[in-house]
Amino acid sequence: MRMSGRPCSRRAPQWPSLVAVFALAALTAGCVMREGAATSFEKTLTVDGPVRLEVRNGAGDTEITPGPPGQVHIRGEYRLQRFIWAGARRLEDLRDNPPIEQSGNTINIGLDADRLRYFTITYKIAVPRETLVRARAGSGDIRARGIRGPLRLNAGSGDIAAEDIGDEVEAGTGSGDIHLLRVEGPVSAGAGSGDLVLDALRDDVRARTGSGDITVSRPARRLHAITGSGDIRITDATADINISTDSGDLTILGNPAANSYWDLRTSSGEVRLDLSPTASFRFYARTNSGRIETRMPLVVEDKDRRTLRARAGNGDARIEVVTSSGNIRIR
Template sequence: MGKLGIKRRKSRLLAVLLAFGLPGAGHMYAGQHPKGLLLIASYLLDLTAIVRLADSDGGRHLLMIVYLGIMLPVFYFISVFDSLQSMEAEAEESVAFGLAHGILLALAGFALLLLVKPPEALLPWMNELAELSVGPFIIIAAVWLLLQARKGSVSMFKLGRFTAAALVLMVGGLLLWDQIQGRNDISLLGQWWPVIFIMLGFEVIVFSIRFKGAEKKLRLDVTGGAIALVITMTAYVVTQYADIPFRWLDQFNVDLNGAADYGEEKGFRYDKPVMKVPLEDDVSLIGITNPNGHITVRSGDVQEIEVQTTVWVDLPDKTEADKVAEQSTVKINPGAEVALDAKGKDYGANGSKKPRMNMIVTVPMSLSDRLHIEETEEPPIESEPPPLEAESPGEDHRLDGLSATEGNELSEVTEDQADGELPATPDPGEVEKPALKMSIDADNGSVEVAGLALPGGLAIESSSGLVTVSGIIGPVTVKGNIGEVRASEIDGDANVEMKNGAIAAADIEGKLYASTLNGSLDLKRIRDDIEAGTKNGKIKIESAGASVKADTLNGGIELISDTVGGNWDLDSSVGEIRLTMPEDGDYTVYGSVTFGNITTDLPLEASKKTVRGTMGAGTYRVQINATNSITIRRFGPVQ
C-alpha cells in the first residue's frame, strides 16, 4: 500500500506538462519507460526526417514532408492522452523492458544516425530512397487498419474499415507505381472517387447477408475513415495541386476598404477649370494623391503643370450635387516639392462617401527629355581643342533647329576656340539640379504614367486598380494591393510588388523584381537580373538578359530565352517547368522532379527524376526544382 500511495501522489498536471514539452516525457514520469522512450525516439526521428528532407530538395519530397508533419500532432495527442491513462494504472512498479523494446529502440537509433550523419556512399541514393518510401509507408498504414478490424468485440463490426484500408492500400500502391514507372496515375483518383460509395454499399450488402438473423451491431468506423481520407486527400492535393482549378483566385478582387464609400462614374458630372502650377527650375518632387479616381500623368506642349479634374457626384438632387462638386477641388502646394492633393467633399447619409475625381496631369515636354539632355551634354573642355576641320554642306547638324541668334552665338564660340580662347568652365561649387522624382498615391482608381524622364525615380502606391507605366527614364517602384500592373519601356530598375493581381513587364533596361501573392507574372525582354515570385499563379519569362530567380508555389514556370547570361534558379513547388534555351550556351543544368516526367531534346543526361549536364564552358548554373514535370527544349525559330 505504501508504494501505491507514492504512485498516486504523482501530479497529473506535471505529467501533462511534460507530455506537452516532449512527447514521451509524460510516460517516463508515469513509470511507462518503454513506451516513453519509444515515443521520444519516434518523435525525434520524425522531426529529424522533416529537417533532412527539407534541406535536401524540399519540393521533391513535399508529400513525405506533409505526411511527417501530420504525424507531429498525433505524437502530442498520444503523449498527453495516454500518459493520463498511465497515471490511472494501479501497477505498483514501473513497466519492464522487453526484447521488442530493445529492437525498436536500436532501429530508431540507426535511422536517426543515418539522417544526421549519412554515409558518403549512401548520399547519392537518399533522395531516391526517400521518394520510394512514401508508397510503402502508406501501405503499412493500410495493413494496420486491417489488423485493427480483428480487435474488439466480435459482436460489433465497424462499417467502412475494409473500404478505408483498400483506399489507403490503393493510394500507396499508386504512389509506388508512379515512382517506379515515372507516371502520374494517382491523378485517376480525381475521376474514380465515387467508387468509395460503391465499396461501402458492397460492405453493407455482404455483412447484411453474412450475419443475417444474428445479433450483430453495424457501426461506422469514423476513425479509420478519417485516417483514410486524410492520407488520400493529402496525396492527391500535393501531387495534383497545380491542376486544381484555383485560377479563379487571380480574378477574385475584394475591396477591403469598403467599396460602398467610393462614388462611381455616375450621377452628375462636373468638368473643373484647368489649374496651372508653375514649374520651378529646382523642382525635385512632384507628388500626386487621389483617394478616389483615375490618375493620368503625361507630357504635353505646356509651359506649366496643368491639372484637369472631372468630378462625379452620385446624388439624385442636383442642387446638393452642385454643392459637393463646388467644394471638391485639388489642393496645390507649388515650390521645389510640388504637391497635388485631390480633396473631395464627403457626402451621403453618414458623410463618408467620397466623390469620384479623375485627374489628368500634364507636365511640360521638357520633363520628358530632361534626363536625355543631361546625359548627352559633353563635359567641359579642359585641354587644347583639336583643330577644326572644314565640313561639307549638309554635314554640320549642330545648327539644325537653332534660331539665327543661337546660330550666331555658336559661331562666335567656335571662332573663339579657333583663336585659342576656351569658353568659361562651370564653377565647381555650383549646385547641381536635384534629380526629379515623382510619387503617386491612389486608393481607388487606375494610374497611368507615360513618357517622363525621372532620374530620381517614380514611386506608385495603389490600393485598387490598374497601374500602367511606360516610357519612363529612371527607376520605377510600384506597390499595389488589388489590381494589375503593366510596365514597359523602363530605362532603369523596376520593383513591382502586388498582393492580389497579375504583373506584366516588358522592355526593362535594368533589374526587375516582381512579386505577387496571387496572380501570374508575364515578363519579356528584361536586360538585367530578374527576380520573380508568386504564391498562386504561373510565371512566364521571355528573353532573359542576365540571371533569373523564379519561384512559385502553385503554378508552372515557362522560360524562353536565346541566351543564358547568368545563373537560373527555378522552383515550382507544385507545378510544371518548361524551358526553351540555346544549345550553344555556357551553363550547367541540374534539375529534379517529384511527380511527372522529364523530357529534353538537348544533349543532357535525363533519368526518370533528374536531368543534368554541361553545355560549353559551364559558366552559369541552371537549377530546376519542379513537382509535376520538366521540359527542356532547344531554342530555335518558331515552327
C-alpha cells in the same frame, strides 16, 4: 329643444405649413444634388526646375503625361457618387478652389481627403520630363508615361501602367494589374491578385503577386519573381533569374549569358525551358514525383529517375530547376 353650448369647430386652413414646405424646397434646391452631377477645372502652374509631384485620389483615374518645360497643367473632373447635402456648393467650391498646393517646384494634388469625400475624380496632369511622381489611388487606375521619374505608384483596386520612364519605378496594387514598358531604372512591382506584364526593363527587376501571372519580356539585368498560384513566363532571358511559384507553371525562353545563374523552383507546377541551340550552361534538375524530359543535345554527367546533371557547350552559365510534383522539360 336645448342646444349644446359646445362651439362648432371648423378646420383651420394650413397655409403656414404649405408656405414652410415650399420655402424648404426652394432652400434645398441648390443644396441637394443628384448622383452623377459633375464639374471640372483647369489650372496651369509655373515651375523653374525639376518637379516633385504628389497626387492622392480616393476614387477615380489619374493620368500623368509629358508637357512643355516650365509648367504643370492640371485638368480635373469631379463627379458625385451619391446624393449629398450641399452638393451644388461643394461642386462649385471644388471648381473654384481645386485641392492643389504649390511650394516652389513641389506640387500636391488631392491631399485634403475630407473635401473630396463622395466624389469620383479624374486627373489629367501634364508635367515637364524632369518630374518625380508619387501617386496613390483607392479604387482608380494610374497611368504615367514619358517622364524621367522616379515613380512611386500605388492603387488599392485599380490598374497601374507606366512606359518610357527614365528612372526607378515602384508599383503596387491590391487587386489590379500592372503594366510596365521601357523603364531605365530598377523596378519593384507587386500585386495581390492581379497580373504583372513587364517588357523592356533595363535594370534589376523584383516582381511579386499572390494569385496572378507574371510575364516578363526582354529583361536586361537580374530578375527576381515570385507568385503564389500564378504562372511565370519569361522571354528573351539572358541575365540572372531567380523565380518561384507554389502551384503555377514556369516557362523560360532565352539564352543564358556566360556566368549567369538561373534558379527556377515550383511546388506542383511544370517547368519548361526553351533555349537557344548555342546555349552554353551546366544543368541540374530534380523532381520528387514528376518527370525530366530533354529534347536538346546535352552531355549527361549523372542521371537517375528524379535528378539530372548535364552540360551544354562549355558550361559557361548555370541552370538549376527544382520541383516537387511537376515535370521538367528542356529543349
